[in-house]
Amino acid sequence: MALSVPRIVVVGAGFGGLEAAKALDRAAAEVTVIDRHNHHCFQPLLYQVATAALSPADVAWPIRHILRDQRNATVLMEEVVAVDAARKYIRTTMNEIPYDYLVLATGATHSYFGHDEWAPVAPGLKRIEDATRIRRSILIAFERAEAMADRAAQNRLLTFVIVGGGATGVEMAGAIADIARQTLAADFRNIDPRAARIVLIEAGPRLLPAFPPDMSDYVRATLMKAGVDVRTDTMVTKCDEGGVDTNAGRIDAGTVIWAAGVVASPAARWLGVEADRAGRVKVGPDLSLPDHPEIFVIGDTAAVFASDGHPVPGIAPAAKQMGHYVGTLIAARVAGQSGGKPFRYRHLGDLATIGRRAAVVKFGRLQLKGFVGWVFWSVAHIYFLIGLRYRFMVAFTWFWDYLTFQRGARLITGSEQPRQK
Numbered sequence: 282m283a284l285s286v287p288r289i290v291v292v293g294a295g296f297g298g299l300e301a302a303k304a305l306d307r308a309a310a311e312v313t314v315i316d317r318h319n320h321h322c323f324q325p326l327l328y329q330v331a332t333a334a335l336s337p338a339d340v341a342w343p344i345r346h347i348l349r350d351q352r353n354a355t356v357l358m359e360e361v362v363a364v365d366a367a368r369k370y371i372r373t374t375m376n377e378i379p380y381d382y383l384v385l386a387t388g389a390t391h392s393y394f395g396h397d398e399w400a401p402v403a404p405g406l407k408r409i410e411d412a413t414r415i416r417r418s419i420l421i422a423f424e425r426a427e428a429m430a431d432r433a434a435q436n437r438l439l440t441f442v443i444v445g446g447g448a449t450g451v452e453m454a455g456a457i458a459d460i461a462r463q464t465l466a467a468d469f470r471n472i473d474p475r476a477a478r479i480v481l482i483e484a485g486p487r488l489l490p491a492f493p494p495d496m497s498d499y500v501r502a503t504l505m506k507a508g509v510d511v512r513t514d515t516m517v518t519k520c521d522e523g524g525v526d527t528n529a530g531r532i533d534a535g536t537v538i539w540a541a542g543v544v545a546s547p548a549a550r551w552l553g554v555e556a557d558r559a560g561r562v563k564v565g566p567d568l569s570l571p572d573h574p575e576i577f578v579i580g581d582t583a584a585v586f587a588s589d590g591h592p593v594p595g596i597a598p599a600a601k602q603m604g605h606y607v608g609t610l611i612a613a614r615v616a617g618q619s620g621g622k623p624f625r626y627r628h629l630g631d632l633a634t635i636g637r638r639a640a641v642v643k644f645g646r647l648q649l650k651g652f653v654g655w656v657f658w659s660v661a662h663i664y665f666l667i668g669l670r671y672r673f674m675v676a677f678t679w680f681w682d683y684l685t686f687q688r689g690a691r692l693i694t695g696s697e698q699p700r701q702k
């Protein structure tokens with residue numbers, strides 16, 4: 282490739298970064314995609330890995346493979362630690378890499394609202410490693426309880442607390458209830474897995490605040506029917522090895538899962554620019570920095586507002602739309618065209634599943650719930666998976682699990698010590 286073509290560096294191969302890179306497919310440019318992992322992770326299905334329904338390889342694919350046919354793209358597995366906007370370099374743990382255009386799409390991570398010390402005892406779900414760690418602690422809880430004579434200790438081990446009543450919390454609670462009441466029901470001799478206690482804690486007045494109140498009520502009723510103890514208006518004040526403290530009392534638990542908040546990647550710090558309360562970079566109408574039109578920030582790392590004044594939500598379609606917009610814009614600039622319309626977000630809808638046979642769906646005026654919602658949810662997620670083989674495998678796995686109540690990925694792996702004592 283000629284040395285004189287513009288160098289476009291895309292940091293992060295999540296939903297936003299990949300879409301940006303793909304939109305640069307035909308640009309006469311050198312596109313470098315950098316990610317600290319070698320895989321793109323389909324986060325909406327991570328909870329299925331955490332609850333043993335799917336294997337990690339069902340929801341994550343090598344970035345190198347995804348971009349293998351894009352001749353102008355090079356993939357580097359490196360961690361970015363700084364940006365020198367004046368010299369137009371990014372620094373990784375190994376290299377300095379120059380750019381003419383920079384797209385930062387480094388996503389977000391869990392926020393413990395100033396209590397990072399809770400992280401080791403209340404893991405969040407963001408990466409494949411988080412999902413396998415949570416899967417391990419859920420499955421180990423049952424194994425340890427089976428081997429334990431003391432009833433009180435058994436009860437504590439078989440109590441699962443999920444903090445946060447958004448989509449991830451609801452999905453985790455429903456799936457753990459399925460594991461306890463169905464998948465494992467007949468597998469143990471000294472404990473009855475169906476007696477496991479699953480507590481879903483939400484600080485606000487209702488679950489899934491992005492949905493209309495009647496759908497939140499439906500979600501709550503469905504979870505309660507599945508045996509989940511739903512506690513809204515309840516604030517967690519402390520997480521420790523033995524459970525959680527809340528404003529309504531202590532809950533002893535063997536497993537605590539954090540699904541309560543997110544904070545953006547440190548891109549604002551790298552750039553030395555203003556961020557909002559969630560750490561997201563404030564960008565202009567074309568998603569670039571006001572003082573650096575060659576630097577774009579997209580996806581969960583950017584604070585963007587829709588035309589109605591509402592913040593663009595931190596969801597995959599939003600990141601993809603931003604990625605496509607920025608990739609197309611840079612391609613136009615590289616081709617010598619200028620201008621272009623400001624970014625416009627189009628909200629497609631909201632989806633959340635509740636256990637193995639119910640979901641809520643809100644797509645414009647279309648509102649679905651129950652089994653029909655679940656079918657819609659399943660088809661939508663299979664559609665967005667990458668590659669025919671994965672679509673087929675996931676669809677088959679779900680169909681099989683649906684018929685048999687089984688979960689095929691019940692492996693306890695890894696050497697990390699479980700937190701249950």
Ligand SMILES: Cc1cc2nc3c(=O)[nH]c(=O)nc-3n(C[C@H](O)[C@H](O)[C@H](O)COP(=O)(O)OP(=O)(O)OC[C@H]3O[C@@H](n4cnc5c(N)ncnc54)[C@H](O)[C@@H]3O)c2cc1C
Nearest residue numbers: 293295296297317324325361387388580581595596597600
């Ligand atoms: C458990 C869970 C469930 C979700 N469910 C849904 C859902 O059902 N529907 C929905 O629409 N959205 C869902 N989301 C939100 C959605 O996944 C995000 O909004 C989306 O991934 C944001 O895309 P992004 O490109 O901004 O970041 P990401 O997709 O998170 O990608 C960021 C990438 O940057 C890389 N990276 C980060 N820091 C560095 C660094 N320093 N150096 C190099 N690389 C770096 C990461 O490895 C990652 O690959 C869910 C999120 C989670 C965590």
